[in-house]
Amino acid sequence: MLELRLVQGSLLKKVLEAIKDLVNDANFDCSATGFSLQAMDSSHVALVALLLRSEGFEHYRCDRNLSMGMNLGNMAKMLKCAGNDDIITLKADDGSDTVTFMFESPTQDKISDFEMKLMDIDSEHLGIPEAEYHAIVRMPSSEFGRICKDLSSIGDTVVISVTKEGVKFSTRGDIGTANIVCRQNNTVDKPEEATIIEMTEPVSLTFALRYMNSFTKATPLSSIVTLSLSSDLPVVVEYKIAEMGYIRFYLAPKIEEDEDETKPQV
Amino acid sequence: MAQIETLGILEEIEPLVSDKLQVVSYKWLSRNYLVSSNTAKRLLQEFVDKHRSGLEVVYTLSGWLKGDHRNYHIRLVSSPKLAEAKQEFDGNCSVQVYSVQSCIPKDPAALWNSEFVQAEELFKQHFTIDNCLRDNRFCGISNSFVQRNVEGTPGMIANPLPKTAGGIGQSKSSSVSQNSTVPQPQHYKVQQSSQKVGLQSPNVVKDTESEITGTGVHGQNTKPPADKEKVPPLPAGKKKVQNGKSTSDTGGSLANFWGRASAKSKPSVPPENTDVIANPTANAEAQICAREALDGGSSDDDGEKINFKRASNGEGSRKRRVVFDLSDEDEYEDAVNLASPDIPKGQSSLDQKQSTKLLVSEKSKLNSEKEIENKSKVKEEMVTDKESNLPLREDSSVISKGANAGTSSPEKVQICIPESELNKEDKATLAAPNSPKKRKVLKTRIDERGREVTEVIWDGEEAEAKKADSSKTKKSDSSTVGNTVNRPPAAKKSPAIGNTVPSNPTGKAGNKKAGSSKDPKQGNILSFFKRV
Known part of the structure; x- marks a missing residue:
C-alpha cells in the first residue's frame, strides 16, 4: 500500500514537465525514505535523478519498497489535469498494476481520480559515486536557462569553462561564435541572484546544448541551479526542490578530440 | 564490344566493393552498366572467381523446395551457408551470384539499398x-x-x-x-x-x-x-x-x-x-x-x-x-x-x-x-x-518508429553509434552502400522533445559526386560508362524518398543537427556510472 499526499501538487507537475522530454519511461521507486527516480535518456548520454523525500509529503505511507514503471508522458498528461493549487495524492495498492492520482482542489469542492496503468520497465539503475567536483557554480536558474537557450540558437555545443574570475559559456556555430561570461557575484541583495563559484582547479568541458536545454525545463522548480564540473566526470546540473529533495541531471561531456572545435582558451 | 566492356566493368567492381564498401548486386550492375542481368551475373561470378578472398558473396538459390510444400523458392544466402541451403532444395537448384560486398551487412536491407x-x-x-x-x-x-x-x-x-x-x-x-x-x-x-x-x-x-x-x-x-x-x-x-x-x-x-x-x-x-x-x-x-x-x-x-x-x-x-x-x-x-x-x-x-x-x-x-x-x-x-x-517496410518502419515513438530507438542508436565512431564517412558508406554519389544515411538525433529520432536522409555529397563523375568519365572510353555516370547527378536533385521517409522533417539536415545527433564525440553516461 502506497499513499503519498503532496500539498504542493504543482511541484509534481513541474517535476514531470522537467523530465518527461528527456525520458520516456521510468521507474519511480518508493521507499520509506522517499519517492525517487533514476533514468537515462534513450541515448544514454544524460541521466536524471529525482528525489522527493518523505518528509516533504504531508502524508507518506509506503509499506514496502515499490517500483512503479510509468510512461512519463502519460503521467504528465494526467498531472496536467490537476490545478496548480491542487493537492495531489498518489495511491497504489500492493500488486496492483495501476497507480491513482487524486487531485483535490484547495477548497475541497472538487476531487478527481485518475488511474494510470503501470508498465514493466527494465530498470538500469546506475551507481553514482560520490565525487569531489573541481568546480561548483551556483547561479540563478533563469540565467542559466537563458544562456543555454541563447547559445543553442548559435551552436550545438557549449563549452563551460570555470576559472576564478567566473564561468564562461561559449559556443560556435555556422553563423559565428558566442561567449557569455558570468562573474562571481555574491554581493546581491537576494541570495538567489548570486553567482557563486567554488573551484579547486579550472575546468573546461564541452556539452551538447540540446541536453542542457532539456535540463533547463526544471527551472520552475528552483531559482538556483548548481553546476558541478570535473574534468573527467559528467556535469551535474542540480535543481533543488524546496524542502523536499532535488532533481539532478547528469550529462556526459563531449570528448574533445580535435582541439579546434569549440574549445576556447582557458 | 560486350567483351571489352565487361572487362572494364570487372575492373570497376573491385574499387566499388573494396573502397566504397558498396553492395554490388547484379541488378545494380546490370542497370549501371547497361548490361543484361545475366551478363551482370556472369560478371559477378567472374569477379568472385577472381577475387575469392576478401569479399563476401551472397548467392541466389532458386529451385523447388523439398518437403510437402513444393514451392518454387528463391533464396539469398551468404557463401558460408550455401551448402547448407542447397540441401533444402529438391534436386538441383540454380546458384547465382546475387551480390558481392566487402562484408555481409547486418541489416539485410543494405543489400537492396543501392539497387533501390x-x-x-x-x-x-x-x-x-x-x-x-x-x-x-x-x-x-x-x-x-x-x-x-x-x-x-x-x-x-x-x-x-x-x-x-x-x-x-x-x-x-x-x-x-x-x-x-x-x-x-x-x-x-x-x-x-x-x-x-x-x-x-x-x-x-x-x-x-x-x-x-x-x-x-x-x-x-x-x-x-x-x-x-x-x-x-x-x-x-x-x-x-x-x-x-x-x-x-x-x-x-x-x-x-x-x-x-x-x-x-x-x-x-x-x-x-x-x-x-x-x-x-x-x-x-x-x-x-x-x-x-x-x-x-x-x-x-x-x-x-x-x-x-x-x-x-x-x-x-x-x-x-x-x-x-x-x-x-x-x-x-x-x-x-x-x-x-x-x-x-x-x-x-x-x-x-x-x-x-x-x-x-x-x-x-x-x-x-x-x-x-x-x-x-x-x-x-x-x-x-x-x-x-x-x-522496404522494415526501413520505413524503422523510420516511423524513430520518428514517432522514440522508445524503439535505443537499440538503433546503439547500432549507429559504433558505426559513427569509426568515422563519419565510413559510416555513411556502411549504412548505405549504394551509388557512389548519393547515400542514404541513418542519422539519429534528439528532437525538441528529447526523443531519439532515427531518420534516413539523403547524404548527397555533391563535390564527391562530381569528382567521381569526372574521374569515371575520364576512365571510361566506352560511352556506356559515361552514360551511367551521368545519371546520378540528374536524379540527385529530387530525393523522392524524402517524401516517403521523414528525411528532414525539420529541414535542418545540415551541420547543426548532424553534429549533435550521433556525435562520435558525445560521451556516454554509462562510461562514468556503472550499473548496479
Whole structure:
C-alpha cells in the first residue's frame, strides 16, 4: 500500500514537465525514505535523478519498497489535469498494476481520480559515486536557462569553462561564435541572484546544448541551479526542490578530440 | 564490344566493393552498366572467381523446395551457408551470384539499398530520358497484353516480376536485349509529330512503336544520345516537359492514359493475338481505376496526375513513372510491386522469354504455355516480392518508429553509434552502400522533445559526386560508362524518398543537427556510472 499526499501538487507537475522530454519511461521507486527516480535518456548520454523525500509529503505511507514503471508522458498528461493549487495524492495498492492520482482542489469542492496503468520497465539503475567536483557554480536558474537557450540558437555545443574570475559559456556555430561570461557575484541583495563559484582547479568541458536545454525545463522548480564540473566526470546540473529533495541531471561531456572545435582558451 | 566492356566493368567492381564498401548486386550492375542481368551475373561470378578472398558473396538459390510444400523458392544466402541451403532444395537448384560486398551487412536491407537508390534515380529522371527502367530494356517478363514488337525490344509494361529472372532463361536471354533492337531514329521523329495529334488516334500506334524503338536505340547501340539526354537536371526538365506536352491532351484521367497503353499494345501485336489482348486491356483499366480510387480526392494529387499524364502522353512507354512520382507511402509500396525497381535484374532473361513467346504466339498461339509460365512466375514473384519488399517496410518502419515513438530507438542508436565512431564517412558508406554519389544515411538525433529520432536522409555529397563523375568519365572510353555516370547527378536533385521517409522533417539536415545527433564525440553516461 502506497499513499503519498503532496500539498504542493504543482511541484509534481513541474517535476514531470522537467523530465518527461528527456525520458520516456521510468521507474519511480518508493521507499520509506522517499519517492525517487533514476533514468537515462534513450541515448544514454544524460541521466536524471529525482528525489522527493518523505518528509516533504504531508502524508507518506509506503509499506514496502515499490517500483512503479510509468510512461512519463502519460503521467504528465494526467498531472496536467490537476490545478496548480491542487493537492495531489498518489495511491497504489500492493500488486496492483495501476497507480491513482487524486487531485483535490484547495477548497475541497472538487476531487478527481485518475488511474494510470503501470508498465514493466527494465530498470538500469546506475551507481553514482560520490565525487569531489573541481568546480561548483551556483547561479540563478533563469540565467542559466537563458544562456543555454541563447547559445543553442548559435551552436550545438557549449563549452563551460570555470576559472576564478567566473564561468564562461561559449559556443560556435555556422553563423559565428558566442561567449557569455558570468562573474562571481555574491554581493546581491537576494541570495538567489548570486553567482557563486567554488573551484579547486579550472575546468573546461564541452556539452551538447540540446541536453542542457532539456535540463533547463526544471527551472520552475528552483531559482538556483548548481553546476558541478570535473574534468573527467559528467556535469551535474542540480535543481533543488524546496524542502523536499532535488532533481539532478547528469550529462556526459563531449570528448574533445580535435582541439579546434569549440574549445576556447582557458 | 560486350567483351571489352565487361572487362572494364570487372575492373570497376573491385574499387566499388573494396573502397566504397558498396553492395554490388547484379541488378545494380546490370542497370549501371547497361548490361543484361545475366551478363551482370556472369560478371559477378567472374569477379568472385577472381577475387575469392576478401569479399563476401551472397548467392541466389532458386529451385523447388523439398518437403510437402513444393514451392518454387528463391533464396539469398551468404557463401558460408550455401551448402547448407542447397540441401533444402529438391534436386538441383540454380546458384547465382546475387551480390558481392566487402562484408555481409547486418541489416539485410543494405543489400537492396543501392539497387533501390539506383532504381529511384532512374525513375526520377527526366521524362524524356529513356533509361533501362523506363523502357524495360532488360525486362524479359512476358505479359500477354503488353507487347513490344517489330524490331523493338520485347518489353513488358505491366507486372514486372521483381527478381524473378533467377533461374529462368538464364542462358537464353542475353542475346535478346542486345540484338533485338534495330535503331530507327527516324521513327522517333514520327513519334514526336504524332504526339501532337493526340491520344486515341491510330497515331498512337506509331507513337508507341517508335517510342519503343527509340528507347531501344538508347539502350543498345546509340548510347551517346542517351548520355546527352540524361544530363539535363530534373527540375528544369520538368518544366520543359510540361510545356512541350501541353499539346497532347489536357484534362482527362489517368484511365485514358492507361487505356492508351493497351491501345498501343494492340496494334503492335499480330492479329491472332487480339483477343488475348482485349482482356488484359480491361484489366489494365481496372487497375487504373483502382489506383485512382486509391489516390482519391486530393486536388493536388489530381493536378500532379494530369501533369504526369500529359508528360507521358508523348512518351508511350513510361506509365510506370507516374505511379512512382506520386508516391505517397502506401501507394509507393504498391508502386514497387507494380513497377518494381528491380526490373533490370530480371529483365533480359525474361526478355528472352517474351520474345520467344511472341514468336510462338504469332505462329501457333501457345497460350497454355504462357499461362504455365505465368503461374510459376507468379509464385516466384510472391517469394521475391517478399524479399524485395520486406526491406522496404522494415526501413520505413524503422523510420516511423524513430520518428514517432522514440522508445524503439535505443537499440538503433546503439547500432549507429559504433558505426559513427569509426568515422563519419565510413559510416555513411556502411549504412548505405549504394551509388557512389548519393547515400542514404541513418542519422539519429534528439528532437525538441528529447526523443531519439532515427531518420534516413539523403547524404548527397555533391563535390564527391562530381569528382567521381569526372574521374569515371575520364576512365571510361566506352560511352556506356559515361552514360551511367551521368545519371546520378540528374536524379540527385529530387530525393523522392524524402517524401516517403521523414528525411528532414525539420529541414535542418545540415551541420547543426548532424553534429549533435550521433556525435562520435558525445560521451556516454554509462562510461562514468556503472550499473548496479
